[in-house]
Amino acid sequence: MTEHRPLLDPALLGSREGSAESPGATGPVLAAVELRKLYGRHEVLRGVSLEVERGDVKVVLGPSGSGKSTMLRCLALLEAIDGGEVRLEGRTIGVRQVGGRSIRLAERELAHQRSEIGMVFQRFNLFPHLTALRNVMLGLTEVRKRSQDGARQIAADMLARVGLGTRVDFYPSELSGGQQQRVAIARALVLNPKVMLFDEPTSALDPELVGEVLEVMEELAREGMTMVVVTHEIGFAKHVADRVVMMDEGEIIEEGSPEEFFANPRHERSRRFLEAVH
Amino acid sequence: MSFDPAVFWGALTSEGMRAGAIIAISLTVLAQLTAVFIGLGLAMMRGSGIGLLRGASWTYVWIFRAIPTLVQLLFVWNALPQLFPALREEWFSAFVAAWIALSMNEGAYMAEIVRGGLLSVDEGQQLAARALGMTPWSVFRTVILPQVVRVIIPPTANEFITMLKITSLASAISLRELLTFTQQQISITFRFAEFYAAAAIYYLVIVSVFMVLQALLERRFRWTSQRGGERSIASVMRAIGAR
Numbered sequence A: 001m002t003e004h005r006p007l008l009d010p011a012l013l014g015s016r017e018g019s020a021e022s023p024g025a026t027g028p029v030l031a032a033v034e035l036r037k038l039y040g041r042h043e044v045l046r047g048v049s050l051e052v053e054r055g056d057v058k059v060v061l062g063p064s065g066s067g068k069s070t071m072l073r074c075l076a077l078l079e080a081i082d083g084g085e086v087r088l089e090g091r092t093i094g095v096r097q098v099g100g101r102s103i104r105l106a107e108r109e110l111a112h113q114r115s116e117i118g119m120v121f122q123r124f125n126l127f128p129h130l131t132a133l134r135n136v137m138l139g140l141t142e143v144r145k146r147s148q149d150g151a152r153q154i155a156a157d158m159l160a161r162v163g164l165g166t167r168v169d170f171y172p173s174e175l176s177g178g179q180q181q182r183v184a185i186a187r188a189l190v191l192n193p194k195v196m197l198f199d200e201p202t203s204a205l206d207p208e209l210v211g212e213v214l215e216v217m218e219e220l221a222r223e224g225m226t227m228v229v230v231t232h233e234i235g236f237a238k239h240v241a242d243r244v245v246m247m248d249e250g251e252i253i254e255e256g257s258p259e260e261f262f263a264n265p266r267h268e269r270s271r272r273f274l275e276a277v278h
Numbered sequence B: 001m002s003f004d005p006a007v008f009w010g011a012l013t014s015e016g017m018r019a020g021a022i023i024a025i026s027l028t029v030l031a032q033l034t035a036v037f038i039g040l041g042l043a044m045m046r047g048s049g050i051g052l053l054r055g056a057s058w059t060y061v062w063i064f065r066a067i068p069t070l071v072q073l074l075f076v077w078n079a080l081p082q083l084f085p086a087l088r089e090e091w092f093s094a095f096v097a098a099w100i101a102l103s104m105n106e107g108a109y110m111a112e113i114v115r116g117g118l119l120s121v122d123e124g125q126q127l128a129a130r131a132l133g134m135t136p137w138s139v140f141r142t143v144i145l146p147q148v149v150r151v152i153i154p155p156t157a158n159e160f161i162t163m164l165k166i167t168s169l170a171s172a173i174s175l176r177e178l179l180t181f182t183q184q185q186i187s188i189t190f191r192f193a194e195f196y197a198a199a200a201i202y203y204l205v206i207v208s209v210f211m212v213l214q215a216l217l218e219r220r221f222r223w224t225s226q227r228g229g230e231r232s233i234a235s236v237m238r239a240i241g242a243r
Helices: A068-075 A109-114 A133-142 A148-159 A178-191 A207-222 A234-240 A260-264 A270-277 B005-012 B015-046 B051-066 B069-083 B094-120 B125-131 B136-173 B178-189 B192-218 B235-241
Strands: A030-039 A041-054 A057-061 A085-088 A089-091 A095-096 A100-104 A117-118 A196-198 A227-230 A241-250 A251-256
Touching: A030 A068, A030 B051, A041 A251, A057 A068, A057 A100, A057 A234, A068 A196, A089 A117, A095 B178, A100 A234, A109 B125, A109 B136, A117 A178, A117 B125, A133 A148, A133 B136, A148 A178, A178 A196, A178 A207, A196 A234, A207 A227, A207 A234, A207 B094, A234 A260, A241 A270, A251 A260, A251 A270, B005 B178, B005 B192, B015 B051, B015 B094, B015 B136, B015 B178, B015 B192, B051 B094, B069 B136, B094 B136, B125 B136, B136 B178, B178 B192
Parallel strands: A057 A227, A057 A241, A117 A196, A196 A227
Antiparallel strands: A030 A041, A030 A085, A085 A089, A095 A100, A241 A251
């Protein structure tokens, strides 16, 4: 790539329809308030509260089984919660109030709210029957109701910006893991979400392919995207995160700037975790 | 009495045999197509969160797989008009009866095939599509269904071929398909070998055409960008051979 072209280009993504946001809007973009989640009798999330400020990159660390992925899925409205709430730009989402009680919205209604939140999965989850281009187009045509031609242009442009301009007609099975994950990022990004959630985006990659994905994520962070990243990449957390969150056994046990957290973790369990991953 | 090529050729090119073949093919295509949709409905009911629907689907598959196809065919043709006067009309022909009986029977088998297809689609597919903000119907239509279709093509093609052969059961309700005509001619001429051989040739040719169509269809679902110049006869033959 000779000239640098931003990933978050208003000319490409267009202004968001029907949104009251302004660049100076205050308050967290995304917030979890006392989230609780049960699997049977097991409490996976035990009152998790989190606030993500506009443009912040929040990296979530923690041992496997600590509830990180579950938290992301609840934030993305992909799982029903058993307590607490999720707020997007100050508005409670995922539920509606009926007689003082919160009732989960129907799938159709949830769908619209989900389109405001981008999600990237550990195992990419690209659609194997569609080319890279079609993978990125699908949300534009099905959710944003763009025309085929309009969607094709935006999708091709976005793929070029993540460095896959020559791979648009390839199917997922013909792409490397790193390329697949970059398509997945483009697929989420193209809907112009208010926040991007990453669920261990590099954990399924061969070591030599991790860099190209982290590069795109760093670029995204530089351009001011609001991000929540669950990862084991300590380097990424140190250099890109604005805040680091440590989770263990369904709770947030510590939160701080990366400088504080890595130099001087307050919690014993944070210390043990950092020793284990180093 | 030896094999008389002239009689064989006469049978092979007879108008009646051709007409019988057309009836067999039409019945196969219609019944199998209907069965795919019945199977899809049953499979979705089976996977639904509503217990009543799951139970109804299970019961359907249980009944229609247990009772011999011939019994179902005879029941629809002979018993149903006795029970429902509306079926004593002109339109309720042997063809319509066979279509109904064979699709309902085959629907039970397709239900299991489609269910397997639905289960084969990775959980992450739905998750990713929902995360994009797609509605359930949109997820099903654009993400799940294409992947199910790919998985069920080979077993469905198998069922298709079986269906063609099962249409010969309709000779029991005097539908003038291939076998009915063949047996009629045999009862007149007593040339068993020539007429059965001619019928066999028809079935062979029809099944071969199906196999080519299946190979072409499977190739459309191969999901690869390297498709150019592959439309040769050789590649189709390879696809058939690979099965």
